[in-house]
Amino acid sequence: MQYEQPATLPQPDALSAQQCDRVADHIRRRIAACDGQLSFAQFMHEALYAPGLGYYSAGSTKFGADGDFVTAPEVSPLFGRIVARQCAEVLRGIDGSEVLEFGAGSGKLAIDLLQALEALDALPGSYNILEVSADLQERQRQRFRRELPQLVERIRWVTAMPSGFDGVMVANEVLDALPVERFVRRDSGVLQACVTDKDDGFAWAERPAPKPLAAAVAALEGDLGIRLPNAYTSEFSLAAQAWIAEIAESLGQGAVFLFDYGVSRREYYAPERNDGWLRCHFRHHAHNNPLIHPGIQDLTSWVDFSAVAEAAVAGGLDILGYQTQSQFLLGAGLEAEMQGFAGLSLPEQLELSGQVKTLTLPGEMGENFKCMVLGRGELAAPSAFQFTDRTQTL
Ligand SMILES: C[S@@+](CC[C@H](N)C(=O)[O-])C[C@H]1O[C@@H](n2cnc3c(N)ncnc32)[C@H](O)[C@@H]1O
Incomplete structure (x- = not known):
């Protein structure tokens, strides 16, 4: 994934930074409780909806000029x-x-x-x-x-x-x-993108996709009549289904x-769209690194x-x-x-x-x-x- 450098994003204010630390601690505990890895869908769920903590569950302004995005x-x-x-x-x-x-x-x-x-x-x-x-x-x-x-x-x-x-x-x-699964197509099979705890932040990891995700990727490949190329990375929303x-x-x-x-679907899984459709919104800046600013930025997927x-x-x-x-x-x-x-x-x-x-x-x-x-x-x-x-x- 080509990340926009966080330096191009505004710095969170002190209160938001504290909130971000609280959410990061919570996610770290969840990662530890789940053998060191959360699926991306679980990570997205915690970052957005952890009760009292997540982006939509805690008290910040999200909508409009003073928030992060406009609907x-x-x-x-x-x-x-x-x-x-x-x-x-x-x-x-x-x-x-x-x-x-x-x-x-x-x-x-x-x-x-x-x-x-x-x-x-x-x-x-x-x-x-x-x-x-x-x-x-x-x-x-x-x-x-x-x-x-x-x-x-x-x-x-x-x-x-x-x-x-x-x-x-x-x-x-x-x-x-709604939280999405992120997957990587390898010649050896379909992998599930996961999030681990690394040094001062979060990092990506991969593991074999569980059955529902592997079946969903197989079904969409069947529908498209192609096998996605090696290393092709994208999302699938089991939650939306x-x-x-x-x-x-x-x-x-x-x-x-x-x-x-x-x-x-044809546009969603087009060959050139090989890094998926995740989009993050922070103070009216859109970028594609969902692992930063947990709990204080919006995470979405097309x-x-x-x-x-x-x-x-x-x-x-x-x-x-x-x-x-x-x-x-x-x-x-x-x-x-x-x-x-x-x-x-x-x-x-x-x-x-x-x-x-x-x-x-x-x-x-x-x-x-x-x-x-x-x-x-x-x-x-x-x-x-x-x-x-x-x-x-x-
Ligand atoms: C991007 S905001 C859109 C808010 C509003 N509809 C608008 O257009 O301004 C997403 C909203 O969906 C809510 N939400 C997320 N998952 C939901 C679900 N499964 N059922 C109902 N609401 C949900 C969030 O709490 C939030 O209010």
Whole structure:
């Protein structure tokens, strides 16, 4: 892996450095308890979600200008308003339907969605949130009380996937936050990338891949019709596969809107992409060394949307559509949302056009981010796919 030199990253402040030491100590103890090695997926899980310690579980600001990265709902309320138009189409067609948002982060998307659904006269009976971080749940609670007092009664936090859920599920940038396995293809077989404790930090190690990972690599090689070359290194998300299976188990009737940066399997495992798709975010600097700054930087991996589609179909869901975020926003009502543009002041117009550019331009979030919609029941394809659908590229 070619690492960006940590010297190009900003230095953590004193409090963050202490937090990082605490998380590193915790991971070291976990490594010692596991015979000196954690799989990368275990390392990523501890760094992000160790209770009270991990990046998402401890109290730092992650989202927005003061944090480490910006997501689409943080860029503009337009995102939530347009997603709400699509949700409304589904909610209106199913009696007693609800919304379930996974990984609600700062709570911004929930606020925009609920306000827009109210304006569209399509409020769900309840808006459920499944958020694994207790710290983020508490922040969401406080924010909704402050910014959404008239609708706060409709919001509930759930701790597990409901059964027989009817309605709309939404997840923005959750798939990329699920821990991934990292593997190395050798002529001798498939190896699992692991993390060990070394001198003052962490280091990579390899061991024979356990059965589920070896089987997943064999299956994707079978699908691609090639054997990956010696030393080819990449990721596979067993967690995403399991998460989609759980969603399929949970959904009675309705649609699942997934937004994330990702590509099809052919692009994901392209020959030139021989170092995988891990990306780390620290104070708005993106780099590819996940072993530094444990607990104070975000760790993500791009999504193989072909794998998501496979898991969905295996769970009995239909693929209702797949396209880029920019195609989704254009098909789902961006133009309608811009109708009042001429009446805005010049500074407001500049701000709004800046937001639209960030959400839709190819070099920003427009192309790398995709929207996949899964569904079950008598549902029409969402109108977002009226112009384009790239499902056949998966
Ligand atoms: C990158 S953040 C995205 C936050 C928000 N959706 C947004 O767009 O700003 C990932 C979120 O997913 C949550 N998360 C991670 N794994 C999850 C899971 N298995 N179920 C639900 N939420 C999860 C994290 O705690 C965090 O809130």
